[in-house]
Amino acid sequence: MIYTALFSALLFYIFPTLVGRTIYRVGEKLIQRKQTGPNESKNLSLPFISYFILGSFTIYAALLVSYFAFPNADFKQVMQFTLGIIAFIALPANLIFQIYDLSLKKYILPITISIVSGIIAYLVWQINSPYSFNWDLYEHQTLVNNIFQGRFGPITSQITDTFGFNGYTTFFHSLIAGSQSLFNLNPLEYWSVISLIHFIIVIFSSFLLAKVVTNSKPVATFAAVTTALIFDSNMSFSTLFLIPQTFTAVVFILLFSQLLTSIKKSSITPFWLVMVGIVFLLLNHFIVGLVAVGIYLFTYLYFRFPKILKDKDKKPYMFGSILALELVAIFASSFISLDSLNKGEAESFNLNLVDKFNTMKQVYGYLLALLPLGIYATLKKRDEMQNIFLFIAAGLLIIVLLNLPYVLKFFVIERYFIQIILSIGFFEIFRRITFAPLRYLGYFATILVFFLIFVINSSIWKGGLLYHNTLSHMSSYEENAGRFLKERYSENTLIISDPATQHALEPISLLNTQGSAYMSEDTRKKLIAVNNADSTEEVTEILRTIEDNLAQKPQKRLFVLSGRYFEWQKSPEKNKLSLAYNIWAPSDLSYENIHRVYDFIGDKDNFKVIFANPSMYIFEVNN
Amino acid sequence: MLRTKRMKKIIRNILFFVILIVILIITLFGLSIAKNTLVSPVGLMQIASFDNGISLFQNDRGTFYAFSPFNDYYVENGDRTSLISFDEIEGKKYKNNLEKSKFEQLSEMFKSYFRLDTPSLSYFASTNSFYDTQIIGNKLTITKKVSGIESNVENIQAFTLPFNSNDFVFDSNSNLYTYIPDRQLHLFELIYEKTLTPQLDELEIIVPSKTLYIYNTQMAGLITINASNSQTIKINRNAKLIEIEENISPNKGIYTQQLQIAILDNPKKI
Secondary structure, eight states: HHHHHHHHHHHOOOOOOHHHEEEEEEEEHSSSOOOOOOOOSOOOHHHHHHHHHHHHHHHHHHHHHHHHSSSTTTTTHHHHHHHHHHHHHHHHHHHHTTTGGGGGGGGHHHHHHHHHHHHHHHHHHHHTTTSSOOHHHHHHHHHHHHHHHHHHOSGGGGOOOOSSSOSSSSHHHHHHHHHHHTTTHHHHHHHHHHHHHHHHHHHHHHHHHHHHHOHHHHHHHHHHHHHHHHOTTTTTOOOTOOHHHHHHHHHHHHHHHHHHHHHHOOOBHHHHHHHHHHHHHHHHHHHHHHHHHHHHHHHHHHHHOOOGGGTTTTTHHHHHHHHHHHHHHHHHHHHHHHHTTTHHHHHTTTOOOOHHHHHHHHHTTTGOOOOOOOOHHHHHHOOOHHHHHHHHHHHHHHHHHHHSSSSSGGHHOOOOOHHHHHHHHHHHHTTOOHHHHHHHHHHHHHHHHHHHHHHHHHHTTTTTTTTTTESOOOOHHHHHHHHHHHHHHHHSSEEEEEHHHHHHHHHHHHEEEESGGGOOOOHHHHHHOOOOOSSHHHHHHHTTOOOSSSOOOOEEEEEEEEEEHHHHHHSOHHHHHHHTTOOOOOOOOOOHHHHHHHHHHOOTEEEEEEEETTTEHHHHHEO | HHHHHHHHHHHHHHHHHHHHHHHHHHHHHHOOOSSSSSOOOETEEEEEEEEEEEEEOOOTTTEEEEEOTTOEEEEEEEEEEEEOOOOHTTOOOEESSOOHHHHHHHHHHHHHTTTTOEEEEEESSSSSSEEEEEETEEEEEEEEEEEEOTTTTEEEEEEEEEEEEEEEETTOOEEEEEEOHHHHHHHHHHHOOOOOEEOSOOOEEEHHHHSSEEOOTSSSSEEEEEOOOOEEEEEETTTTTEEEEEEEEBEEEEEEEEEEEEEEESSGGO
């Protein structure tokens, strides 16, 4: 089974890349293009990222078209058919273009470093953990399942009410669905494997960016290895979780590296490819994509039209003014009332400067104290590209520090910049240790400290996830319950439980819930009323009023009384109404919980037990 | 001249190496450390060291079962003495080893992450006591070493474990040693297919079996005490204590006692 998951996860990246490569190469051959700008590239730098983006667009567009073309067909079959046709054309074409002309030789070192450090760090991360720690995978898999069930379109909230906020389109999910559609696989295994592949790609892209910026293999290698060991454990989660924001960030870093490489070669990425990249970034995450596009476009225009900034004397003033303006914004944001922005879920993610300092301290220890050394070493070189790199890093860092909700998410991009400046700082010290054995000892000691930080940071992040000798968000009891429901119940069935139980069961059972972990306030209040009800008849009445906004009037309602459900019900009301609060670890039923369960078992008119294990009882509610 | 140049180079190398190491050490001080650095899983429960003993608990469910010298005792010539006396507790005339340096905490956390170590705890008072744990899956062995008992002769050493009044405390013969209302008893029978017989005539009872179960109604998991042939289990309902007594001879002034515990998923697993 794991081989199927591995193959499918690899397909997520490889299939679009091969399709994109065909399109690009066919276009190059058939259309006799004239160069429209100065030194527009014929030999594309880091071509695979453009291939991937082009191929992704093709697949997404083809799926959208086939969805509207065959509205009544089984969409999973339509999907397989569409992807089959694309594969039939693209794969033989790739053979013709000779896959090995990618000149893989120069990538052997970064690929090897990325795979080795990625696998080691990932194994340490996943130690004693049977499932991926990516809490968001459950909602993304839910959306993928909905696509398989024929609910497709670009807007996430119109497919499932698990997504109340449209932060991105279904682009990312359609690629996941595409790679899962060929096999009958275990989605949890799939996500474990694809998280590792994503992690390796993050390390690889860190190497590429560091290499193009610093032109130094040792610095790039150091940046790559330490990237594996720095886990930004609050809100941005760049490395270990594959989610739209981290996917957008890593694609941006590859696009940015491609742009800088082509600039170094005195050629510029074709404008149409830049535009395709921009649309891709925006569709995959509106907010992170917007920042990425800002940086990408700024860098592109700066080097594409150098005459705009011809007067060298004015440059420092211009860049200085932008940074000063941002600094003023930091202080202003502390004084201006931003209550309207910081309401609801955002309230939980609105960290002040002290919180952010503590977050950074947790992720890096005091390593960031080396940043000034890295900045000094960079400025000393008086290299225009490095200065622009620093400017972007500083500008983005200031935005991250603003007193606004969610801005810490931008660290998903910033962390690549920080990692490289930090590596430059370290190498300012390393290069002064000329006695080789001592220098290697220095490398070893540094990596060891990074490793220790990684372990401590991971350990704190996982605090409270202990369950049955493992660390996990999910249990085998929940997985088994989900499979049972998948076999027994049809789509038009609504699962009702606490947010975390719904979140765990929905993607495995393929059944619907109201909002999953992002349950509406109205449903939360109804569940609170369930807990305060005097009789099981009253509970039945309340449960009958719970509906999904997108799939109303379910044929059946299933009420799940799990260990998590009872723990959630014991929590303060403020927590129960909060989207940021969940019972994160699985929990088995206590005697007291089962005592309560027996009240429902006793009401045979309204509740029928359909499943039970030490973690939960599932009842079919008389509709 | 050459030698001076070489000397300078060596000093420069050493200087920057030392700077690097100092930076790395300072870096570690920036890390936040969890309050309980060493928490080990034992089946459905966890064990960690706290001020009031080395305790079994379950995530945030808020109940702790502590082994500690505040209740543990020894008996000599019929006199029962707590390892830390009431006066010492009142006057806080005791110390433990929970205060740790940053680097000790880091080391513990690192070992805990890879499960290379399990919790231990020392108390220093008129008698010194050291509790250590070994864990294999859902099985826990607690070893207690007591020193500072002046007589240095064979005596009775006892582990204790407090229980709550609404816990199901029963033995392998299905004798129940806590008062549980009939309705709950009936439900227990229904769920776990086990009939328990209340034995509530006396406040202090010697358990006729070597296995005793403690089932907290608010937690999942069942604490099972597996006494050895040389150990006697007593229920002290007055003090709500389970006492596991054993005759122990000192070895170089140290009394060593061991207790085997297992955490089962629920009473059905008995």
